[in-house]
Amino acid sequence: MDWEGQKRSEIFMLISLVVFGVVAFGVGYAIGSFQIMMLIYGSGVVLTALITVPNWPFFNRHPLKWLDPSEADRHPKPQVNTAAPKKKASKQK
Amino acid sequence: MHSFGYRANALVTFAVTILAVMCSLASLSDNFNVPTPTADVKVLNINWFQKQPNGNDEVSLTLNISADLSSMFTWNTKQVFVFVAAEYETAQNALNQVSLWDGIIPSKEHAKFWIHTTNKYRFIDQGSNLRGKDFNLTLHWHVMPKTGKMFADKIVMTGYRLPEEYR
Numbered sequence: 001m002d003w004e005g006q007k008r009s010e011i012f013m014l015i016s017l018v019v020f021g022v023v024a025f026g027v028g029y030a031i032g033s034f035q036i037m038m039l040i041y042g043s044g045v046v047l048t049a050l051i052t053v054p055n056w057p058f059f060n061r062h063p064l065k066w067l068d069p070s071e072a073d074r075h076p077k078p079q080v081n082t083a084a085p086k087k088k089a090s091k092q093k
Numbered sequence: 094m095h096s097f098g099y100r101a102n103a104l105v106t107f108a109v110t111i112l113a114v115m116c117s118l119a120s121l122s123d124n125f126n127v128p129t130p131t132a133d134v135k136v137l138n139i140n141w142f143q144k145q146p147n148g149n150d151e152v153s154l155t156l157n158i159s160a161d162l163s164s165m166f167t168w169n170t171k172q173v174f175v176f177v178a179a180e181y182e183t184a185q186n187a188l189n190q191v192s193l194w195d196g197i198i199p200s201k202e203h204a205k206f207w208i209h210t211t212n213k214y215r216f217i218d219q220g221s222n223l224r225g226k227d228f229n230l231t232l233h234w235h236v237m238p239k240t241g242k243m244f245a246d247k248i249v250m251t252g253y254r255l256p257e258e259y260r
Contacts, residue, residue: 006095013104021111025118032168034119034239041115045108053100 005059013052020044119169120241126167132160132232132248134177140211142223142259150223152216152255158194158232159207165236165244166201173198174235179216180249181228191216193230225257 001009020041028037140153162173176195183189193212198204233247 009100010103013100014107017104017108017111021115025115029119029122029168034168037115037119041112045104048108049101049104053097053104055097 001055001059002062002064004062009052009059013048016048016051017045020048116240120238123167123169123236123238123241123244126165128162128165128236128246130160130162130164130234130248132158132162132250134158134230134232134250136230136253137209139256139260142256144221144259145217148221150218150221152223154193154212154216155210156194156212157207157209160232161205162198162234163201163204165234166204169238169240171237171239172200173204174237176233178231178233179228179253180231181223181226183218183220183222183226185220185222189218190231191218223255224259226255228253228255 021044024037024041024044027040028034135157136154137157138155140155142150142152145151156177158177160175162175165173174195174197176192178190178192180188180190192214193216194208194210195213196208198206229249229251230253231247231249234245236244
């Protein structure tokens, strides 16, 4: 999931769970059935989980533009002179 | 929301929090219910009234207990526990309460009932103070919810008296 997709997924999750909670309580209280309230809410949680948790393609509409490898080679990382040994091998051209 | 596990955790935590809020609201909604119960207990017969070898009085009664507790049931009620207690005063104890009968009412349909029974639990005094004793019969109830707070209350019925002599 890209950043935009993550944000959308989280907002959708928050709103969806709250809406299902409110609807479940309202319907359950109105008809006097605790069981119906639990059923509506439980199915709402499962539905929200199915929509927001897996990595669906519609959450990846703003993909990150990673730098092309050939472009990266033309701009080598600057060398930092330190006494400690480097953990990463720097690209040298 | 950086990974599958992160999102799953966030969703489950939030869902359980909302569930807790819904359950406390359900319990709060019970406060809007004003129950109007009625009850009547008749002592049909004193079966026997003896002093036990250990010095304590014991009496066996046949009771007719009738009550209508249907107004106590709400959408958030699991069951109602009801019991009948005999209450009286002695020289040693300001209040003695002896439970004579109890039952569980599982639903509103069973809440209007009458039962003709001997006392389920033995009516034994601490000592031998029961001859000619005036006592009250109290019907207590505990409304047990599906979630949240339990409500308890009672109806006191006065005017019962035990015989002057053993029989």
